[in-house]
Amino acid sequence: MARKMKAAIFVEPNRIVLDEKPMPDVGPLDALIRITTTTICGTDVHILKGEYPVARGLTIGHEPVGVIEKLGSAVEGYQEGQRVIAGAITPSGHSAACLCGCHSQDGAGTRHGFKPMGGWRFGNTIDGAQAEYLLVPDAMTNLAPIPDALSDEQVLMCPDIMSTGFSGAERGRVKIGDTVAVFAQGPIGLCATAGARLMGATRIIAVDAVPARMEIARRMGADHVVDFSKADPVDEIMRITDGRGVDVAIEALGRQETFEAALRVLRPGGTLSSLGVYSGDLTIPLGPFHAGLGDHTIVTTLCPGGKERMRRLMEVIASSRLDTRPLVTHRFPLDRIEEAYDLFANQRDGVLKVAIAP
Amino acid sequence: MARKMKAAIFVEPNRIVLDEKPMPDVGPLDALIRITTTTICGTDVHILKGEYPVARGLTIGHEPVGVIEKLGSAVEGYQEGQRVIAGAITPSGHSAACLCGCHSQDGAGTRHGFKPMGGWRFGNTIDGAQAEYLLVPDAMTNLAPIPDALSDEQVLMCPDIMSTGFSGAERGRVKIGDTVAVFAQGPIGLCATAGARLMGATRIIAVDAVPARMEIARRMGADHVVDFSKADPVDEIMRITDGRGVDVAIEALGRQETFEAALRVLRPGGTLSSLGVYSGDLTIPLGPFHAGLGDHTIVTTLCPGGKERMRRLMEVIASSRLDTRPLVTHRFPLDRIEEAYDLFANQRDGVLKVAIAP
Amino acid sequence: MARKMKAAIFVEPNRIVLDEKPMPDVGPLDALIRITTTTICGTDVHILKGEYPVARGLTIGHEPVGVIEKLGSAVEGYQEGQRVIAGAITPSGHSAACLCGCHSQDGAGTRHGFKPMGGWRFGNTIDGAQAEYLLVPDAMTNLAPIPDALSDEQVLMCPDIMSTGFSGAERGRVKIGDTVAVFAQGPIGLCATAGARLMGATRIIAVDAVPARMEIARRMGADHVVDFSKADPVDEIMRITDGRGVDVAIEALGRQETFEAALRVLRPGGTLSSLGVYSGDLTIPLGPFHAGLGDHTIVTTLCPGGKERMRRLMEVIASSRLDTRPLVTHRFPLDRIEEAYDLFANQRDGVLKVAIAP
Amino acid sequence: MARKMKAAIFVEPNRIVLDEKPMPDVGPLDALIRITTTTICGTDVHILKGEYPVARGLTIGHEPVGVIEKLGSAVEGYQEGQRVIAGAITPSGHSAACLCGCHSQDGAGTRHGFKPMGGWRFGNTIDGAQAEYLLVPDAMTNLAPIPDALSDEQVLMCPDIMSTGFSGAERGRVKIGDTVAVFAQGPIGLCATAGARLMGATRIIAVDAVPARMEIARRMGADHVVDFSKADPVDEIMRITDGRGVDVAIEALGRQETFEAALRVLRPGGTLSSLGVYSGDLTIPLGPFHAGLGDHTIVTTLCPGGKERMRRLMEVIASSRLDTRPLVTHRFPLDRIEEAYDLFANQRDGVLKVAIAP
The missing domain is CATH 3.90.180.10 (Medium-chain alcohol dehydrogenases, catalytic domain)
Structure with missing residues (x-):
């Protein structure tokens, strides 16, 4: 060697x-x-x-x-x-975090078995x-x-992009008949769009401004594509949904404006599933947060890893569900x-x- | 009449x-x-x-x-x-929100059946x-x-205080063996403490500074009571948990400082269950949010209502689980x-x- | 009039x-x-x-x-x-069963609010x-x-067939990457097949013996169709899955033999989702039940009803996800x-x- | 050495x-x-x-x-x-089963990573x-x-008895205000009773006929103890619940008669959580099964293992929640x-x- x-x-x-x-x-x-x-x-x-x-x-x-x-x-x-x-995330399998199903926060070797982002090695x-x-x-x-x-x-794309993108839909608990918005259609956002489609969402609204990405978003399963450079995406999504808003809003960029837009289009009781990596403090605006009384759920996810996750993602490819x-x-x-x-x-x-x- | x-x-x-x-x-x-x-x-x-x-x-x-x-x-x-x-919240039972199990956001009579806080009449x-x-x-x-x-x-206390307080533990999905912190021990926080106890948390840390409330917190099930006027509650909770942090943090006041402290003591993968009514925008600090990669869940809840909820809460009283x-x-x-x-x-x-x- | x-x-x-x-x-x-x-x-x-x-x-x-x-x-x-x-099931919305989310067992007017199949009127x-x-x-x-x-x-098909069939996949908690078997491809089984596909199953095995039904099963999303008149379906499914078995087995006929076959192909920890209406006692065979130690889940479901369910199913049709x-x-x-x-x-x-x- | x-x-x-x-x-x-x-x-x-x-x-x-x-x-x-x-069950942590959270069916070293009861070594x-x-x-x-x-x-008792008994309540998803029946009060049934209490059940009905066990059942948290040698336990439980039945029925013996009684007292939409190790085929009687239309859930569980499970159970002891x-x-x-x-x-x-x- x-x-x-x-x-x-x-x-x-x-x-x-x-x-x-x-x-x-x-x-x-x-x-x-x-x-x-x-x-x-x-x-x-x-x-x-x-x-x-x-x-x-x-x-x-x-x-x-x-x-x-x-x-x-x-x-x-x-x-x-x-x-x-x-996977991008390589959990040990034996830490307390892993044994709780929280493999990405693997704290193998630490005192309590949890370490922020510890699975990312x-x-x-x-x-x-x-x-x-x-x-x-x-x-x-x-x-x-x-x-x-x-x-x-x-x-x-399985080790990170698909795993992360799909987790946006999975952690958002997308259900058959859901309306879902996905903010940003970079590789991860595109896979979030595909994930929402795979889980049964019936109205998927993708947001971006790059024509090529918008085009691929449709191939990945978006029913509507909103060009944020041409119209306010919050207004557009509320128009498309006839004022109802979405059941699940997926943030796939990591910016205050997309996080906030995701919250603004979310129906009461809905879930904001955040995939972005933020670079500063986030602000939750009082109004769309309904002062804390909207029965909202906000979840963040670090790319799920481990061989079984990888096997399942490859099954998605092998079964021609997604290319x-x-x-x-x-x-x-x-x-x-x-x-x-x-x-x-x-x-x-x-x-x-x-x-x-x- | x-x-x-x-x-x-x-x-x-x-x-x-x-x-x-x-x-x-x-x-x-x-x-x-x-x-x-x-x-x-x-x-x-x-x-x-x-x-x-x-x-x-x-x-x-x-x-x-x-x-x-x-x-x-x-x-x-x-x-x-x-x-x-x-209950304080009186859902119709027939709106789309109710049929989704989201009774507090009841939008009976509205176009889509969801209305923020609509169940509170x-x-x-x-x-x-x-x-x-x-x-x-x-x-x-x-x-x-x-x-x-x-x-x-x-x-x-059933119509609002118990229902809201308990929901802090319920929406936080407290499990047997969990460590839970409850920020503020007003009537709702005290019931959140009691709810965490009822659901099997084994280490419950209550935070307040009013001696009478701190005393009742113990009777409601707190294992530790932290006086925030005497020590920084984040430091104290991390000390009590030996640096591990908590599985579930319940916010029961509605202020930036308690929301933020709840996030700071939360272990990766943990749940912040927010009960407070906020009066301004909230800030999520980047660090304890792990830039969006901590597998966190943040949930808010408006007091669950309806007769079955009330029946169950009265069962808690009748069975002497809580006074x-x-x-x-x-x-x-x-x-x-x-x-x-x-x-x-x-x-x-x-x-x-x-x-x-x- | x-x-x-x-x-x-x-x-x-x-x-x-x-x-x-x-x-x-x-x-x-x-x-x-x-x-x-x-x-x-x-x-x-x-x-x-x-x-x-x-x-x-x-x-x-x-x-x-x-x-x-x-x-x-x-x-x-x-x-x-x-x-x-x-819907075929018309819940009241206000019984204890409805307020628990168990609308099909609606006991409106009964002492405790639960009535077996009470939503079916x-x-x-x-x-x-x-x-x-x-x-x-x-x-x-x-x-x-x-x-x-x-x-x-x-x-x-929305009031009963789709609602029931889809519930087979939903109650089975089909996940992205799952392998699912659906026993019998009558109208409800066909919709169970479609539901499994909509929820992200990547290997769907449909079982029947009527050529026309087998043909439609493929159009509904089956990856494999097993003709039980030509081969033992348990053997065939174990062969197709290379001995692994399925994550979710859906029974859509209501007979001992299909119920039992569903259990026999189920991997440890899997879910048997039963839709059939049985006409006699059922037997759970000891072996495939692993003597009660297989971490199995068996669920039955009566067709979910209510207007929100109907709205979602019509969204599936309107969005061209299924015809x-x-x-x-x-x-x-x-x-x-x-x-x-x-x-x-x-x-x-x-x-x-x-x-x-x- | x-x-x-x-x-x-x-x-x-x-x-x-x-x-x-x-x-x-x-x-x-x-x-x-x-x-x-x-x-x-x-x-x-x-x-x-x-x-x-x-x-x-x-x-x-x-x-x-x-x-x-x-x-x-x-x-x-x-x-x-x-x-x-x-724990009695010693999962590897790295099999497909473990990575799915199904540690007790660990199939480390097998082709697909699942093995019935494989965690029990x-x-x-x-x-x-x-x-x-x-x-x-x-x-x-x-x-x-x-x-x-x-x-x-x-x-x-942590390695097996508590872990198994508690899992009866956990897999039954006992909630605050639930009525729970536990069939048989051997060591595991007693811990199931304790687990139901810890999770917030407000009416716990324990069934046995040995006076010493019936006495300990009360100390473990039972509100009612039914002596099956003196009265039919199904009749007694329906009487105690005023005809309503129970939300969760836990079987802790492994016999047809207790399994069947558990089903007979279960309300529509309820969960039968089975802990027993059976020695023959089981029969599900058509009537209480509502011909498969009762929205029932039947779950079986093999003693959860792994060090995090053990840590949590020892926390229950250390916090004086249970002796x-x-x-x-x-x-x-x-x-x-x-x-x-x-x-x-x-x-x-x-x-x-x-x-x-x-």
């Missing part, structure tokens, strides 16, 4: 570079994956810009598709050479997926074999990942997601 | 006076109740001060205990002379309970017979209700709740 | 005849509907055969589509001439829909306006309803559902 | 003997526990009698209290010498706790430190375990549970 590998490393704010790193050692519960395809996430751009702090020298990326290169001594149930994915607290090789911790909890019929690009390939708009070899960051961070050329292949 | 009755009427901000009013007509679905005991709520004080707008001339009050005087022509299943209560949109007689709409949905063994004062009589600290005849308002609005003499008997 | 109307009346076992009846009186909470389309249900055939007892002289039928002819004096929010449907305890006119009780809880764009036949018109295979005028019963009861000519138009 | 240890070994039907066995090897994820207290379960008696098959030579017992003797090389977060318990598929030492698999998922203030006997010591009626040293089996299997001398101390 090669002693060195290439990896996209966070050097300092505004500098992620492709460099060489030693191959990781494989502990008893780990698996070493040879990455065959990965991608860049909006969160990685936050890291690039220094808005989300990670250790210097860390390999970035949390969306791995690959092949098992080597299994830890205590790992059973897999074989080397198997094609696998792992790749490219955050341990080396990530934008590299030739990736060490997957707690492999038996996290490695999900890829069905033979599916290509790398077909499953590339996420339209989200992959550009492709780069790992060697050109810096170029890919430049394109993606600046949202040029209509980019939605890039596929990176070592 | 007398043609006139006495009622506590909102005249203008800072003036609620006892005056005469005509007896109401009884429609086919209504019931006329002769009030035997009622009380004053913090919300009534907001109305008194002009902070919550109601029509001038409205009778105030939403916590009725009484006797059926007359039944509407279409009302079946009750008899005149029966002792009954009705007494002393808000129709004449209320601080009077000799009260007209109860949708009587078959709302009248709950009082078990013979229970006195008026034993059930006086709310310690909450009734003062008693007044209806003729002296203005005096009662003065005492209660100014929170004098250690008042928690007053019983008003016409 | 005519003083007499035509109605399909249960005379005695094996005799349902079309005869004249007086027009009903309209009470304050009622609405009189002029039926424009209705249908015959399998339950009606049980009544015909004397297997389910109803009073002699009762008008049969519980699936009404019509026009409001006259509103009771206390009914608000509708107008005469409006096109409406009502049409063609069971009061006159039903196979007539020129139908009296709808508790009209404000039950009348759902039909969107203009939808024809009678488009909504004809139930293929289920209507035959059409008869009311005058020939006896002929329709003969065809339907004997399941001749590939009949699925008949549309009856007065 | 000693090379041999004493263990209660299943030799053949009707023979469990105390004998010597080699000390187990400690794998990387295991922990070796020195047992300080354990007990005998009804299931062990089934094993003794040959009614439940296990391998000859297996050490019996699944209720361990002890001290960590040695930790596997990959186990972190514990230290040798720590007092701990582990101690004294079933691996050596159990009636020995001087016990090897705990997946130690990080299963070892729960005992608070210093609690004695061995105080926590002895299970009255369930321990007899004490034996491990050397006399055969005598303990004889007493317990024959239910002599009013035995409820025996404490066994090596």
Whole structure:
């Protein structure tokens, strides 16, 4: 095995570079994956810009598709050479948080077993997926074999984008016959739209202003697409719903204005399901909050992980319920990942997601 | 039957006076109740001060205990002379909101069947309970017979205080073994404490600074009582929980500082159950909100109503699971209700709740 | 208004005849509907055969589509001439059962407010829909306006077939990525298949032996169709699922063999959602029940009713998520309803559902 | 360390003997526990009698209290010498079943990750706790430190009895104000009674015929105790509830007659929560099942395990919400375990549970 590998490393704010790193050692519960395809996430751009702090020298990326290169001594149930994915979130399976079903807040090794965002390790607290090789911790909890019929690009959205987007609909408890609004149609918002459709919503209103995204929103299941650059989305949604508002409002951007709009279109007793990563305090306006008397539910979700989640998402793809390939708009070899960051961070050329292949 | 009755009427901000009013007509679905005991709520004080707008001339009050005087022509299943209560919230039972289980947001008569706080009618949109007689709409949905063994004062907290307080624990989905914090130990907070206890929380931390309330909090089931005038309650709760935080945090005051403290002590994946009536926009601080990635749930609740809710709450009293009589600290005849308002609005003499008997 | 109307009346076992009846009186909470389309249900055939007892002289039928002819004096929010449907189940909205969300077991007028199947009144305890006119009780809880764009036949399955079938998936809590088996593809089973698809199941296995039904099952969303006349369905489902079994098994026939097969294919921790109407005691076999240690859930459901349910189901049709018109295979005028019963009861000519138009 | 240890070994039907066995090897994820207290379960008696098959030579017992003797090389977060318990069910944490929250049906190592009762390993598929030492698999998922203030006997019911009994109430979703019947007041039924009380049931009806158990039932929270030897328990419960029936019926014996009685007293829409281990097919009688139209829910549960469950149960003890010591009626040293089996299997001398101390 090669002693060195290439990896996209966070050097300092505004500098992620492709460099060489030693191959990781494989502990008893780990698996070493040879990455065959990965991608860049909006969160990685936050890291690039220094808005989300990670250790210097860390390999970035949390969306791995690959092949098992080597299994830890205590790992059973897999074989080397198997094609696998792992979720962006890699819970241990054994912390108090995991045992409560709250895997993303995994606090394995902490005093009480809960740690905010503790399940997010790749490219955050341990080396990530934008590299030739990736060490997957707690492999038996996290490695999900890829069905033979599916290509790398077909499953590339499963580790984060689909899991997060779908969770917007799931945590919102979308029911048959619901009216749902989804604010922002970036990759995650598009998957939230698809998730609402999959769960039985009968009127789905997607909000964005980028024509290509608006077009894909319809393919993902939106019944109405509101262009917020042309009309106030709150007014439009209230018009479309004849003044009723929506049962579930999904926020998929992470800004005060979309959070607030989501609340303003929510019917009494409805659920605001928030997926966005915010960068400042949020304000809940008194009026649409009905002074705290509206029987509202506000939920936030960090991308569900674990192999069973991955298996289910791949089933969605395999059963032709959803095709996420339209989200992959550009492709780069790992060697050109810096170029890919430049394109993606600046949202040029209509980019939605890039596929990176070592 | 007398043609006139006495009622506590909102005249203008800072003036609620006892005056005469005509007896109401009884429609086919209504019931006329002769009030035997009622009380004053913090919300009534907001109305008194002009902070919550109601029509001038409205009778105030939403916590009725009484006797059926007359039944509407279409009302079946009750008899005149029966002792009954009705909830502060009197849903129709037939709106879309009610059929979704969201009775408090009842929009009977509206286009879509949802109306913010629409279930709250007494002393808000129709004449209320601080009077000799009260007209109860949708009587078959709302009248709950009082078990013979229970006195008026034993059930006086059911229509609002117990129902609201308990809902803090219920909507927070308190489970056996949970740690729960309850911010503020006014009558509703005290019942939230009792509700958390009833649902199996094993560590209940109540926060207040009034010695008498702190004392009753223990009787209601608190394991720890934190005096916020002596120490920062967030620090204290984190100390008591050894840094873990709480599974459910109940806000029972309606202020930014308690809402925020509730979030700060909440473990990842926990639920903030808000009961307070806020008077301004709320801020969600970025840090304890984990930028939207903490798998948090925030729920608000308007006092559940309807006769089945009332029946269950009276069962709690009848089964000796809880005695709310310690909450009734003062008693007044209806003729002296203005005096009662003065005492209660100014929170004098250690008042928690007053019983008003016409 | 005519003083007499035509109605399909249960005379005695094996005799349902079309005869004249007086027009009903309209009470304050009622609405009189002029039926424009209705249908015959399998339950009606049980009544015909004397297997389910109803009073002699009762008008049969519980699936009404019509026009409001006259509103009771206390009914608000509708107008005469409006096109409406009502559910097969017509809850009062105000009983304890309704206030608990258990509308189908409505016990309005009973001591405790619960009555087994109490919500089912049409063609069971009061006159039903196979007539020129139908009296709808508790009209404000039950009348759902039909969107203009939808024809009678488009909504004809909503009152019972869709509501029941969908509830099989809903009560089974079908989730994205679930594998679901549906035993029997009669009209209700077909809608259970459609419901599972709408809720995000990714592998749906439908079981039947009638080629036409098997064909429609695919159109309704089945991924696999098992012909139980050619292979043991338990074996086939275990083969299709590679030995895993299903997450949710829906029973839509009402026989021991399908109930048992549903249990046999259920994975540990799975849910058996039973829709069938059984005619004898059921046996739970020890082995597949894992002696009571399999963390199984078995749920039964009586067709959810009420106007909000009907509104949501019509939204499913209006949004083109599902077209139930293929289920209507035959059409008869009311005058020939006896002929329709003969065809339907004997399941001749590939009949699925008949549309009856007065 | 000693090379041999004493263990209660299943030799053949009707023979469990105390004998010597080699000390187990400690794998990387295991922990070796020195047992300080354990007990005998009804299931062990089934094993003794040959009614439940296990391998000859297996050490019996699944209720361990002890001290960590040695930790596997990959186990972190514990230290040798720590007092701990582990649940009767020891899930891996990483199977598909575990990741779905269905830990007791853990299928670690199986093709699909689900295995009926797969989480039950101690004294079933691996050596159990009636020995001087016990090897705990997946130690990080299963070892729960005992608070210093609690004695061995105080926590002895946590691994199985409390966890199972409480789950009867939890899976039954007992709510504030519920009426609950618990059939049979053996150790598990008594804990089901206590669990219903902890969750807010206001009328709890316990059924048994042994005076000592009936007496303890009251201490555990029963409001009524029905002696089935003196009156038909169905009749009695319907009388006590004035004909209403119960919201939740808990079966804690595992016999047709109690299962059936539980169904007969259940109100429409209620939940039958079954804890019993059945030894033959069960019959669901058509009438009380309302032919499948009663909106019933029937749930079965296998004792929830895992360290977080254990932590919560010990919190119940530590917070004085419940004292299970009255369930321990007899004490034996491990050397006399055969005598303990004889007493317990024959239910002599009013035995409820025996404490066994090596």
